[in-house]
């Protein structure tokens with residue numbers, strides 16, 4: 028093949044493969060067969076071998092799944108990233124303005140801007156080039172997401188015009204509604220949990236390990252703050268004008284106001300007008316414009332005194348109820364959910380809203396066919412807040428709250444102190460069984476790749492009724508499922524494999540004991556240390572745990588008095604799940620016993636695998652370097668801050684090869700060997 032033709036074919040293949048890799052690994056919606064994919068990959072490999080001048084580190088041939096799974100290097104912010112004081116009350120904005128009037132004995136103005144609902148980012152440009160992008164992190168230290176920021180279409184890599192030698196600029200990364208809806212549609216289709224709101228989607232996407240995926244997420248950036256220490260300007264507005272002239276994305280929706288009356292006009296205008304914007308905003312930020320005045324006002328420990336954020340009240344919509352469903356949760360609780368005439372709310376179409384419980388329905392005085400006000404906070408499920416009585420149809424009936432379970436027909440019960448009706452058939456009610464499986468697999472619990480459709484499929488075919496059943500499924504059984512392929516079965520099995528490393532507190536949460544939420548599971552796990560001590564605890568002992576009240580203690584106690592639950596725990600235990608704090612699921616050696624290790628950079632295996640490896644050999648992972656750190660395990664491109672700290676404290680730095688030599692018989696690569704074994708099955 029001629030050189031030019033080879034080059035264009037290489038570029039074409041990379042695009043096709045990247046797109047399909049994204050569809051496969053991220054969106055879980057492959058459009059070509061594994062075979063076709065592999066053929067194209069081979070063709071690309073061959074071309075790159077024949078024409079090495081076109082090789083690139085960005086090529087899909089150089090990227091292997093596990094390499095991209097590492098975390099991010101953390102770096103200190105040069106100037107701490109503070110948050111703004113928030114208020115929902117216009118009176119407090121008036122007070123803010125009055126305080127400024129009093130404190131400043133010169134004339135000044137306010138710069139009013141939209142408050143974008145995304146995730147904060149801090150960019151550093153040097154000689155006109157983007158050299159660093161950090162997330163807010165904890166305000167002092169942020170994650171280095173530079174590679175990802177470079178793939179956000181409106182963040183310039185290179186500035187134009189008369190830009191300064193070096194400066195920092197801050198802003199927000201957003202996901203426009205359209206991209207958000209598209210992403211969630213794909214996720215729902217693929218049995219993945221949709222993102223709750225565009226903000227979560229934006230921050231999740233900014234933290235993706237693969238920059239190519241970030242590029243496909245349709246993120247968008249808007250910048251609004253140059254730290255005063257970074258560059259010298261007379262006013263905030265002047266700084267933003269300058270930034271815009273260098274090609275940086277700055278919102279044009281800001282306005283200079285001179286008094287509280289103008290500020291209120293700006294707020295009122297955008298409270299309505301923002302509904303037409305293509306992205307989420309949740310308020311208005313009011314900043315004192317003159318830098319000299321900002322300096323005079325200074326900062327509190329948490330936020331600047333020269334700025335305040337006014338947040339809009341949740342948006343409302345009025346729409347008729349079409350029908351009411353009664354959903355059965357995993358605990359058997361019955362939740363009434365209204366099906367609504369679809370209506371646009373905060374940029375997304377709302378079709379359903381919760382009515383919470385029977386009392387709430389009665390309190391709202393819901394009648395069939397009523398038109399209701401729907402509100403949406405940051406949550407995905409909107410709430411019904413009121414009925415519009417003027418739109419009620421004559422003779423409208425009160426809805427009948429069911430007396431039997433809509434799923435299994437068992438008569439519902441309601442205990443005196445409960446707000447909800449329950450289906451008591453916990454061992455036989457399909458919705459409850461599926462609900463428990465789903466809860467077990469959820470991200471905050473065991474993080475197993477099984478969504479509603481998968482659980483439904485496994486349950487309906489009689490393949491899984493309890494969590495332990497999932498671990499008994501063979502690859503052949505999985506691949507025989509309709510719509511499943513080799514790769515999806517393997518990914519499912521991999522996630523089960525990984526779940527064996529999930530710490531005890533999350534396993535406890537996953538068991539789905541009533542009243543034991545994420546936080547309670549954590550405290551209970553730490554208090555008792557392992558499942559046997561917890562099982563042996565009396566109700567009195569359980570009540571000694573902070574945050575565990577009478578009801579929760581009784582629930583935990585009775586959970587462990589049920590033979591079916593004990594059997595379930597026995598089976599899960601035999602599958603290698605962790606039932607004790609700090610318990611290593613499969614300890615390989617004590618080679619690293621007593622060692623506190625910090626890792627940094629990238630390795631031949633993913634960072635998660637590396638951490639697991641350390642634990643398997645008795646070592647402890649630590650996030651930050653102190654005088655107690657035994658050594659820093661440095662891969663490629665370790666964080667410079669960490670290296671500096673090691674030098675300061677005299678902590679040794681060790682490379683991957685030297686580290687692996689510490690372990691007996693290169694046991695280190697067991698994680699990889701497992702994968703090879705699985706692959707060779709086919």
Ligand SMILES: [Zn+2]
Nearest residue numbers: 432435450456
């Ligand atoms: Zn039922």
